[in-house]
Amino acid sequence: MSHVACPLFAGILDEEREFQIEDYEGALARWCSGCGDHAVLAAAQRLLRTEQLAPEKTVFVSGIGCSSRFPHYMKTYGFHGLHGRALPVATGVKLSRPELDVFVVMGDGDCCSIGAGHWIHALRYNVNMTALLLDNAIYGLTKNQTSPTTPEGHRSNTHPRGSILPSLNPLTVSLGVTNASFVAQTAEWIPAHLEATLAAAHRHPGFSFIRILQRCPEFTPHLYEGLLKDPASTELLVHDDGVNLPSLEKIYPTRTLHDPGDLARARSLAEDQGTVRLGGFFRDPSRPQYQEISRPPRRTVAQRISRLNEELDRHAV
Amino acid sequence: MASEATAGPEGTVAVAGPEAGPAVRSVREHTVEIVSDPGEGAQKCAQIFGALSAKMGNGVWTVEIIPAEIQPPPRLPDGASGNRVRIGSGPVTNWGDAANLVVAFNEQVLLRRHRLDALAPDAIVLVEDMWKDHPDEAIRTQWAEAMEELTREASYRIIPVPMEERCLTVVEETRRGKNMFALGILAWIYQRDLELVRAQIAHAFRKKSQEVYDRNVELLDLGYAWADEELDFRIHVPAAPGDEATVVMNGNQALALGAAASGMELCSMYPITPATSVSHYLAEIFESFGGRVHQAEDEIAAAGVAVGASYAGKVAFTVTSGPGVALKTEFLGLAVMAEIPMVLIDVQRGGPSTGLPTKVEQSDLLAAIFGQPGDAPKVVLAPATIEECFHSVVAARRIAEALRCLVIILSDANLATGVQPFPRPDPQEEWFGAAPDLSPVPEGALPYDWNEETGLSERIVPGRAGGMHTVTGLSHDEHSRVAYAAAIHQQSCAMRSRKLAVFQKTLRPPSLYGDEEGDLLVVGWGSTKGAIEEAVDRAREKGLQVSSTHLTFLSPLQPGLGELFGRFDRVMTVEINYSDDLDAPYIDEENRRRGQLAWLLRAQTLVDVDCWTRVYGEPLRPADILDGIRGRLKKGEGT
Ligand SMILES: Cc1ncc(C[n+]2csc(CCOP(=O)(O)OP(=O)(O)O)c2C)c(N)n1
Ligand code: SF4
Ligand SMILES: [Mg+2]
Numbered sequence: 008m009s010h011v012a013c014p015l016f017a018g019i020l021d022e023e024r025e026f027q028i029e030d031y032e033g034a035l036a037r038w039c040s041g042c043g044d045h046a047v048l049a050a051a052q053r054l055l056r057t058e059q060l061a062p063e064k065t066v067f068v069s070g071i072g073c074s075s076r077f078p079h080y081m082k083t084y085g086f087h088g089l090h091g092r093a094l095p096v097a098t099g100v101k102l103s104r105p106e107l108d109v110f111v112v113m114g115d116g117d118c119c120s121i122g123a124g125h126w127i128h129a130l131r132y133n134v135n136m137t138a139l140l141l142d143n144a145i146y147g148l149t150k151n152q153t154s155p156t157t158p159e160g161h162r163s164n165t166h167p168r169g170s171i172l173p174s175l176n177p178l179t180v181s182l183g184v185t186n187a188s189f190v191a192q193t194a195e196w197i198p199a200h201l202e203a204t205l206a207a208a209h210r211h212p213g214f215s216f217i218r219i220l221q222r223c224p225e226f227t228p229h230l231y232e233g234l235l236k237d238p239a240s241t242e243l244l245v246h247d248d249g250v251n252l253p254s255l256e257k258i259y260p261t262r263t264l265h266d267p268g269d270l271a272r273a274r275s276l277a278e279d280q281g282t283v284r285l286g287g288f289f290r291d292p293s294r295p296q297y298q299e300i301s302r303p304p305r306r307t308v309a310q311r312i313s314r315l316n317e318e319l320d321r322h323a324v
Numbered sequence: 325m326a327s328e329a330t331a332g333p334e335g336t337v338a339v340a341g342p343e344a345g346p347a348v349r350s351v352r353e354h355t356v357e358i359v360s361d362p363g364e365g366a367q368k369c370a371q372i373f374g375a376l377s378a379k380m381g382n383g384v385w386t387v388e389i390i391p392a393e394i395q396p397p398p399r400l401p402d403g404a405s406g407n408r409v410r411i412g413s414g415p416v417t418n419w420g421d422a423a424n425l426v427v428a429f430n431e432q433v434l435l436r437r438h439r440l441d442a443l444a445p446d447a448i449v450l451v452e453d454m455w456k457d458h459p460d461e462a463i464r465t466q467w468a469e470a471m472e473e474l475t476r477e478a479s480y481r482i483i484p485v486p487m488e489e490r491c492l493t494v495v496e497e498t499r500r501g502k503n504m505f506a507l508g509i510l511a512w513i514y515q516r517d518l519e520l521v522r523a524q525i526a527h528a529f530r531k532k533s534q535e536v537y538d539r540n541v542e543l544l545d546l547g548y549a550w551a552d553e554e555l556d557f558r559i560h561v562p563a564a565p566g567d568e569a570t571v572v573m574n575g576n577q578a579l580a581l582g583a584a585a586s587g588m589e590l591c592s593m594y595p596i597t598p599a600t601s602v603s604h605y606l607a608e609i610f611e612s613f614g615g616r617v618h619q620a621e622d623e624i625a626a627a628g629v630a631v632g633a634s635y636a637g638k639v640a641f642t643v644t645s646g647p648g649v650a651l652k653t654e655f656l657g658l659a660v661m662a663e664i665p666m667v668l669i670d671v672q673r674g675g676p677s678t679g680l681p682t683k684v685e686q687s688d689l690l691a692a693i694f695g696q697p698g699d700a701p702k703v704v705l706a707p708a709t710i711e712e713c714f715h716s717v718v719a720a721r722r723i724a725e726a727l728r729c730l731v732i733i734l735s736d737a738n739l740a741t742g743v744q745p746f747p748r749p750d751p752q753e754e755w756f757g758a759a760p761d762l763s764p765v766p767e768g769a770l771p772y773d774w775n776e777e778t779g780l781s782e783r784i785v786p787g788r789a790g791g792m793h794t795v796t797g798l799s800h801d802e803h804s805r806v807a808y809a810a811a812i813h814q815q816s817c818a819m820r821s822r823k824l825a826v827f828q829k830t831l832r833p834p835s836l837y838g839d840e841e842g843d844l845l846v847v848g849w850g851s852t853k854g855a856i857e858e859a860v861d862r863a864r865e866k867g868l869q870v871s872s873t874h875l876t877f878l879s880p881l882q883p884g885l886g887e888l889f890g891r892f893d894r895v896m897t898v899e900i901n902y903s904d905d906l907d908a909p910y911i912d913e914e915n916r917r918r919g920q921l922a923w924l925l926r927a928q929t930l931v932d933v934d935c936w937t938r939v940y941g942e943p944l945r946p947a948d949i950l951d952g953i954r955g956r957l958k959k960g961e962g963t
Contacts, residue, residue, distance in 0.1 A: 033794070034805070063789045066636070071797075078794040079806065084786035085794030086635060088628075089654055095625040099632020099640065100786070102618065103590060107636065107786055125628075128621035303589070306614030312751045314612050315585050322571040322581075324378040324745050 030062055031055045033082040038073060043195040043221035044141060048080055050201045051110070051139075054209060055083070057202075065108045068097040070122060072114035072148045074141035074221070091122030094129040094138070098297075101134050105298050108209075109136040116146045119155040119175055130184040132297035133214045137205070140177060140216070141195075143223035144230055151226040158230070177218045178277035178288060182270065188213035188294040190273070191250070191287045194220040196235060197259075200243070200285055203250045207287060213296050220283070234283055242284045244276070249287025350560040353383075353412030354514075355420045355444075358506060359437055360429035361398050362391050362405040365503030369427075370407030371743070372524045373510050377409070378572045378745040379520055381565030383416035384409065385854070386574075386743035387943065389437075390682045399455075399466070401436035408442075411514075413562045416744070417709070417854020421947040423447055425513070425559070427506045429487065430455055431470040438474055440942075445478045448557075450509060452502070453484030483555070485509070490550055494542050504540045508547020513559055518548070569748035575713040575739030575851075579669055580605040582717030583641060584613045585749070587756030588667070590640035592618040592629040597681040598737040599645045599671035623648040627655035627668075634659070634666045635795060636786050637760050639724050641667035641717075646675040646688050649695070656730060657696040658797040660820065663772065663783065665724035665731075667717070672736040674941050683941030684737040686850050687901035689920040692732045693879045701821045702730040704879035708853035711746035712876070713739055718755045725757060727823045728783050734878070736900070738851040738943040764789035771795070771804040772816070779822030824880045831877055833884030838864060838871030844957055845892035846872040847933070848899065849921055852944050856898050859949035870953055875921070881928055889931045896934040896956055897921045898949055903937040 031052040038044045055065065065083040069075035071090035078085025084107075088096045097111045118126050118140045129138065145163060146152040152165040155175040162169050181190045189211045193204040201219065208215035222231055234241050238258050244265040245251045256262070265272060267290040276284055306314070356373070360366035367388065374386040389406045396403030410420045422444040428434035428451045437443055455467045474480060491498040491505050504525070511521050525540050573581070580602045583591060591610065593603045607617045620626035626642045633640035644652065649670050659666045672688045674680025692704050703723050707716040713735055720731040765784055771793040773781045781802075784791035793804040799816060801807040807816075837857050848856045853874045863870040871892070875882060889895045899919040904911040918926070919935035926933045936952035938944060 033792075061789075062792050064787055066786050067794075068632070079796075081794075082792055084792050086632070087794050087796040087798070088631075089658055089797060092624065092628045092655070095620065095628025096632035096635070098625075099590070099592070099629035099634070100636040101632075102616065102629065103633035103637035103640065104786065124621055125625055128625070301616055301618070303611045303614050303616045306612070308587075308753055308756045311584070311587075311613050311756055312753065314609075315581070315751045318581060318584070318609060319571050319748055319751075322573045322577070323748065324375065324570045324572045 026056055026059050026062070028052050028056055031082050033080045036080045037076065039225050041222070041224040042073070043143065043223065044074055044077065046195040046198060046201065047139065047141060047219055047221065048077060050198060050205055051081070053202055054205045057206065058209065060108055064106065065110070066100055067110045067112060068093050068100065069112040070114065070117035072117050072146070074112055074114040074147070075117060077112040091117050091120070092125065093117065094122060094125040097136055098129065098132065098134050101136055101298050105302070111136060111138040113138065113140050114147065115140065115142045115144060115154045115156045119177055127184055129214055130181055130187040130216060133186050133188050133294050134297045135213055137208045137215045138217065140218045141221045142177065142218055143221045143227055144174070145223055145226045147223050147226060161227070163226070176277065176280060179274065181216050182274050182277055182289055186294050187216070187289065188291050189215035190289045191215070192218045192220070193285050194231070194234070194241070196222065196231070197255070197285070199252055199255060200250060203252055207250055211290060212292050213294055240283070242282050244284050244286030244288065246287060248290060346556045346558050348558045348560050350562065352561070353410065353416065354425065354559055354561050355408060355410040355423045356510065357389065357406060357408045357423040357426045357437060357442065359389060359404045359406035359426065359433040360503070361403050361433065362396065363499065364429050365500055366406035366429065366506070368528060369503035369507045370409050372507055372521070372528050374407070374409045374743055375572055376516055376520055376524045377411045377514070378570065379524070380517060381563035382561055383412040383414050384572070384743070384745055385416040385419055387419045387738070388741040399430050399432045399463070401432050401439070404433035404436040411561050413564065418858060418946065419742070419943050421945045426450065427509065428452065429502055431467050435470050435473065438478070443478065443480065447480050449480045449482045450485050451482060452487040454486070454488040456484065485550070490546055491543060494546060495539060501539070501543050504543035505547035508544040509551045511544065512548045512551035513555065513557070515558055515560060570745045571748045572743060572745040573710065574741055574743045575710050575735055576601040576671065576741070577605050578710050578713035579643070579717055579735060582714040584610060584615065585714070585751060585755050586718045586721040587638065588641055588721055589615045589638050590618060590630065590633045591615065592620055592626045592633070592640060592642050593644065594620050594623045594626045594648060596645045596648050598673055598740045599643050599648070599669070601740065602643045602669065602671065623651035624655065627652035630666055631655050631659055631664055635662070635664045638757070639665045639667060639721050641669060643669040643671070645671050645673045647678060649688055649691060653696050657698060657700050659730045660696065660700040660702055661797050662795045663728045663781070663820065665728050665783070667720045667724055667731050667733065669717070669733045669735060671740050672734060674939065680941045682737065684851070684900055684943055685939060685941070686734070686736055686852070686899050687920060688734060689849070689878060689901070690923065692734060693924070699817055699821065701824050702732060702879060703727065703824070703827065703877070704732045704734060705877050706734040706850040707739065708850060708874055708876065709746065710739060710742060710744040714749055721757060723827070727827055728781065729823060734850060736851050760785045762787045765791035770802045772800070772802040774802060774819040778826045779819035780826065828880035828883060831880070831882045833888065834873045834875055834882050836871055836873050836888070839869065841891040842869030842871050843893045844868070844870045844953060845889060845895045846870065846953065847875065847895060847897045847921065847925065848872065849875045849878060852898060852900060855944045855946045856949055858946035859953060862946065862950050863953050868953065868957060878921070878924070881924070885925065886929045886931065889929055889933070894934060894956065895931055896936055897925065898944065898952065899935065899937045900939060900944060901937050902939050903935050
């Protein structure tokens with residue numbers, strides 16, 4: 008109910024409607040069984056129910072990839088566009104309709120390879136939306152090609168003798184961009200953490216970027232095995248301004264208090280790839296948001312006509 | 325070229341001037357060039373002269389002379405910068421053939437124009453004379469060599485002008501003063517109303533101080549006085565100030581203003597010549613119309629933001645040139661596939677690749693129509709005049725919305741920088757369009773509820789209760805569900821295509837310029853209209869049975885073409901894009917690559933359409949077109 012654009016309508020529309028999970032369920036998800044994308048979908052639906060977001064005022068924008076099928080499985084508005092180009096489309100949606108709640112779902116090829124330019128600039132524009140990077144460290148849809156986040160040495164169809172480059176670190180890249188305002192990491196196999204991270208991202212005013220570690224049993228089945236077998240090897244970053252779930256303490260005992268206001272520490276924590284850290288890395292709600300700072304005033308048709316006449320007069324002979 | 329260069333002042337009447345005064349030559353039209361090194365302000369001088377002439381009731385066409393080098397050293401032929409201003413008693417629709425009068429700030433830039441055949445053989449040349457006796461011997465030699473070259477073939481009337489010397493009596497730094505001195509000379513020669521000149525200077529320098537204005541007027545008076553003392557001729561181009569309200573601007577300003585008048589609220593762009601100035605002007609004014617210019621991180625994002633904005637609300641547009649169109653291709657296909665109304669403005673330049681960034685070409689036609697992989701039907705239209713630049717944007721937004729489709733406007737570098745007066749548009753409420761419908765959708769409404777007959781459907785934007793669906797660039801059914809069944813793809817392709825046929829039925833056949841039938845029909849599109857019609861006029865004066873027609877819509881093509889073509893023995897397109905010449909080595913009818921409109925018309929009408937095309941990076945000259953017409957008719961030589 009918190010997201011009603013006009014308070015006048017609050018009584019008529021939203022209070023009568025109590026959205027259930029089914030209200031957010033679209034087509035039947037066709038990902039492989041055991042695919043981590045299912046868990047992200049479920050968490051997103053729970054977030055929308057918790058926040059009681061009106062399905063018609065919510066838009067999920069995606070690119071192309073397994074993960075980008077996401078909008079079809081939601082019963083909100085959706086835009087399943089081009090490989091790598093979800094962010095410009097989402098930016099356009101938000102610029103023209105700032106009252107809509109916009110989510111972006113991308114794969115690692117989508118976001119960190121073909122669409123990497125847009126990723127950098129979306130962080131800088133800081134348009135108020137929530138971006139999810141579903142990182143399975145592989146190209147899933149096109150069947151097992153190396154992605155920028157594929158670990159060095161991992162064999163794929165394009166690198167049958169193992170990937171030859173060190174993998175790209177989406178966190179350090181994001182944290183390096185001027186005007187980035189929210190960077191977090193979570194894993195789809197810890198539903199409570201995933202949902203809490205999504206909620207924090209959604210609450211954040213500005214562009215929230217979440218990298219979600221995502222299992223792909225089809226092509227990278229062993230990638231996160233170690234983390235799953237030994238939860239203590241995952242370090243949770245906890246803070247009241249980030250993600251803090253005492254309920255997870257028992258299973259995930261390795262915890263570090265990290266203030267997401269501290270960018271330098273966020274960068275050094277992200278840089279060290281020896282340990283997988285989940286939680287809020289960085290957050291600054293005061294960063295300028297592009298959709299606001301570039302927003303033109305509203306003009307009626309009559310006002311426009313009179314402006315046009317003025318402008319034509321300037322060119323009059 | 326040179327043989328026809330005198331066509332302009334044809335019909336010249338020598339009129340005896342007032343007693344003891346200079347001879348006043350009365351002409352139907354005259355073409356003036358003002359050229360200098362970049363930064364010396366020749367363009368400002370020419371712009372003021374053009375606007376002034378329009379105000380006094382002359383027809384005017386102004387076109388920029390753009391240096392071939394970006395930061396040329398002084399006195400380099402390739403650095404020639406300035407404008408051509410063609411003024412006439414009636415409307416002027418193109419830049420003409422060759423200049424009748426030139427003001428040059430040094431002999432090197434003059435040489436460039438000479439070498440480009442830009443000057444009529446009998447042109448009057450007013451050239452700064454400070455270089456003649458310059459202390460630097462190298463410069464003196466250059467001057468002497470230039471004069472030798474200039475007088476070798478042509479019979480220009482060269483008049484040295486002491487610009488530097490005179491200007492120094494008023495200013496210390498002449499670099500920014502000579503242009504107003506030159507304006508004074510032109511004002512005297514063409515008998516411009518000095519009050520109006522001053523008003524125009526005030527307008528041009530409205531952002532500058534009173535001091536700047538005063539100094540400029542002083543220089544103007546100085547130039548005027550010099551001409552009065554020294555020149556023995558004046559030129560009279562009769563003008564008929566009409567009472568119709570008129571505006572004057574260049575094509576890119578007209579596109580920008582058209583966008584503001586179209587009700588669109590987002591221009592999403594990435595800088596590229598020669599399109600950028602559309603967004604420069606919009607960046608100045610759009611906000612006050614409730615619009616926004618989004619400078620995206622790249623061409624692709626510029627298209628993507630426009631697609632996203634159009635999908636969610638009011639139709640948005642993106643503006644670019646050839647290389648940008650190439651990059652936006654995938655998004656254009658998506659807009660077609662998902663039936664997202666959107667407008668793309670392509671201000672064409674020379675290609676392929678980076679090509680000729682500042683120069684005119686009409687070579688994106690086929691890329692616009694067929695450039696997207698898959699079948700991507702869309703509306704493509706091309707304004708032919710500055711006025712049409714304005715109205716084409718208003719129309720494009722409306723067509724995009726009505727058909728729920730992509731509309732591409734093909735302008736070009738000639739229109740972009742050409743300045744021409746036209747009737748003041750009369751703003752209409754409906755130009756601005758309505759805000760998208762946000763009411764709950766009726767029960768059972770579908771995102772692609774195609775009318776089987778017309779292919780038309782109503783779009784559902786986000787925010788409408790009950791209308792939730794996911795738009796996709798994958799083949800989809802009327803629910804927007806990804807559809808892999810062959811029958812659905814066949815059906816949806818037909819629906820997207822059908823819309824064009826429906827639209828085509830609302831179009832009128834193109835009108836004919838000249839007789840209803842004859843030996844040759846010239847077909848053009850875009851910015852060449854004025855030059856083609858002028859060439860046709862001259863051909864007809866010489867007794868040739870030539871008519872022309874000009875196409876505004878290229879996709880779908882206007883109706884009635886086959887029938888129209890049938891009334892002429894031959895049909896030939898005239899275009900600024902590449903085609904093989906039939907007499908070139910290896911080239912024959914079978915392997916000849918033709919002009920882009922010619923390809924299209926041949927395919928669509930099965931008529932053996934010929935073409936005459938040139939890619940000199942400059943607008944077509946009527947005299948050249950006339951040569952082309954004569955060559956094709958294989959008669960009329962020597963007339
Ligand atoms: C322009 C373009 N290039 C290539 C493709 C083919 N393609 C589709 S998805 C994809 C990669 C998918 O990988 P990722 O983004 O990681 O998503 P995932 O399938 O792993 O979720 C590729 C290369 C395409 N659709 N468009
Ligand atoms: S291939 Fe991998 S990412 Fe794609 S659906 Fe299957 S498990 Fe998921
Ligand atoms: Mg992937």
